[in-house]
Amino acid sequence: MGFPAEMIQEKEPLVCYPDHELAYRCFIDNSSQWRAGMGGIYALDYNVIYSWLDAEGIKQRERNQVLREISLLERGALEVMQERREQQERSRKK
Template sequence: MGALYWSAPTEAELAETGLKAKHFTPPSVDLWPECTLPIEIFSRVSSQWRVGAGGSVGLDYNVVFYELDREGLEGDKRDEVMAGIRVIEAAALAHFAEASR
């Protein structure tokens, strides 16, 4: 999940190291074909989080289902893509929790 939310360290964070932000390149990620659609749909809805007092608690599935409908996904294919989105969602929530510590 880190690749999706990756950012280079700031110049201030690197001030005492002698390094520059330009020395840090974004990670390269190769996707398996079966992961492409779940990542694409997650990217479309990645700003649609349900939020509670402690922060994000999960994606707004109404928006996710709308995107699945737009893709014309039904049956097993819909279930497979939704399962992929749930894996990404769980990793994103774990990343958010780690980042807020």
């Protein structure tokens, strides 16, 4: 098909601990809801996150923990996106 072998190799399955499942589900369900500007993507749209939490009936006590976990996922995703942007810039300069 023309794909390099490394693109179709099986990856290790993702394991999500049950205590973090709600935050992970929220992050994945809203993974297309990023705020972006001239410099690219910079944050999740938390208005959408709050709506999702409301729709799921998440109580305030649990909501605070979920939001903390989502912010960690967001930070990690932003770091990966930044690394990819930098790699693309380096490859363009070559």
